[in-house]
Amino acid sequence: MTTLELWHEIMEQGNANRLDEVLAPDCVFLSPIVHSPQQGRDLTRLYLTGAMNVFNDTFRYVKEVVTEQHAVLEFTCDMDGILVNGVDIMTFDEQGKIIEFKVMVRPLKAVNLLHARMKSMLEQLTA
Numbered sequence: 001m002t003t004l005e006l007w008h009e010i011m012e013q014g015n016a017n018r019l020d021e022v023l024a025p026d027c028v029f030l031s032p033i034v035h036s037p038q039q040g041r042d043l044t045r046l047y048l049t050g051a052m053n054v055f056n057d058t059f060r061y062v063k064e065v066v067t068e069q070h071a072v073l074e075f076t077c078d079m080d081g082i083l084v085n086g087v088d089i090m091t092f093d094e095q096g097k098i099i100e101f102k103v104m105v106r107p108l109k110a111v112n113l114l115h116a117r118m119k120s121m122l123e124q125l126t127a
Contacts, residue, residue: 003096004071008061016049024097032086032105033115044101050121051103054114055079068092079117084110 001009003022010018020041028037029044038047055077063074069092077084086105093099105111 003092003098004066004090007090007098011052011059011061014052016045016052019045019048022098023101024093024095024099027098028100030100030102032103032111033118044098046122046125047118048101050118050125053125054117054121055084079110079113082109082113084114086110 006018006022010016010022023041023044025041026039027041027044028039029047030037031047038044056079058079059075059077061073061075063072065072071088071090071092073088073090075084075086075088084105085107086103089100089102089104090098091100105114
């Protein structure tokens with residue numbers, strides 16, 4: 001099973017405990033909210049776990065562009081009547097693990113909503 005197939009399985013199950021199966025130890029997370037890269041598997045796992053808890057059951061991947069080293073997955077999600085539209089951009093290392101995970105989101109209302117929800121969720125996860 002490829003890393004991307006595992007990723008989809010993890011998302012379908014909503015099982016953040018399996019994230020280490022797809023993340024490289026030195027993975028970098030690039031957030032649409034936080035200006036500095038978040039270095040390492042632990043921080044990447046924290047942010048992805050937060051996102052998995054913030055998004056609801058309307059979260060769907062609607063497009064994929066995949067090469068051997070990269071995957072761009074466009075997603076949508078309805079949150080409080082705001083259509084969140086974004087992309088997860090993954091870069092894979094030589095072992096097929098995710099070495100970089102970048103998230104981009106639009107429109108501005110969605111970014112602001114996600115910022116507030118992620119802030120609250122990350123506070124809960126690190127408490």
